[in-house]
Amino acid sequence: MDSFEINKIIAAIIVTLIIIFGIGKISDVMFNVEKLSVAAYKVEATDDDGKVSLASTDNDVDISALLALGSVEHGQKVFKKCKACHSIKKGGGNNIGPKLWDVMFRPVAAIDDYKYSKALTDYKKEWTWDEMNGFLIKPSKWIKGNKMGFAGLKDEKDRASVMLYLNQNSDQPKELP
Numbered sequence: 513m514d515s516f517e518i519n520k521i522i523a524a525i526i527v528t529l530i531i532i533f534g535i536g537k538i539s540d541v542m543f544n545v546e547k548l549s550v551a552a553y554k555v556e557a558t559d560d561d562g563k564v565s566l567a568s569t570d571n572d573v574d575i576s577a578l579l580a581l582g583s584v585e586h587g588q589k590v591f592k593k594c595k596a597c598h599s600i601k602k603g604g605g606n607n608i609g610p611k612l613w614d615v616m617f618r619p620v621a622a623i624d625d626y627k628y629s630k631a632l633t634d635y636k637k638e639w640t641w642d643e644m645n646g647f648l649i650k651p652s653k654w655i656k657g658n659k660m661g662f663a664g665l666k667d668e669k670d671r672a673s674v675m676l677y678l679n680q681n682s683d684q685p686k687e688l689p
């Protein structure tokens with residue numbers, strides 16, 4: 513074996529080492545990028561329903577903090593989405609949906625001359641802040657089988673505001689929690 517051949521062997525070994533370490537480095541970089549993108553995902557404060565953190569657990573909503581985000585004026589605007597189906601005025605009648613004058617803390621499905629779904633009639637609770645909030649996030653999920661054809665209000669300020677507006681449309685608006 514002459515020195516030229518030894519050189520070739522050494523060169524081959526060096527090239528192999530460079531390739532092995534090179535691939536290691538590249539995969540390191542790729543791995544780091546993946547780790548980063550996972551972390552970036554977790555920053556989102558919504559769960560799989562798109563509910564935002566304040567309202568992420570159905571039974572543990574800080575209602576005073578939520579209501580503090582809203583205003584009656586904004587609620588009046590948001591209520592335009594409900595107007596197609598609901599009257600809110602005192603003495604207003606039923607429409608596609610039941611009349612909503614004085615609805616806060618009214619028992620669920622309490623309007624005699626409105627034909628509710630069985631889901632709502634059987635629900636047997638009243639419209640507390642928690643119930644209204646949960647219902648308005650996603651009506652179809654909160655009371656399964658009800659017939660309110662409305663996707664829901666994902667935005668916390670919209671929801672808080674519309675609840676304040678509902679509360680205001682009453683002879684005796686309830687005290688805020």
Ligand code: HEC
Binds near residue numbers: 610620622
């Ligand atoms: C497409 C029509 C439609 C829209 C839009 C709509 N609702 Fe309804 N809503 C209904 C119907 C229908 C019912 C009765 C549901 C049942 O009986 O299952 C109902 C029921 C309700 C109830 C229960 C009332 C009771 O007497 O127990 C509340 C509260 C309510 N809606 C609030 C709202 C609010 C607030 C909005 C707007 C953010 C809204 N709805 C938008 C159709 C609608």
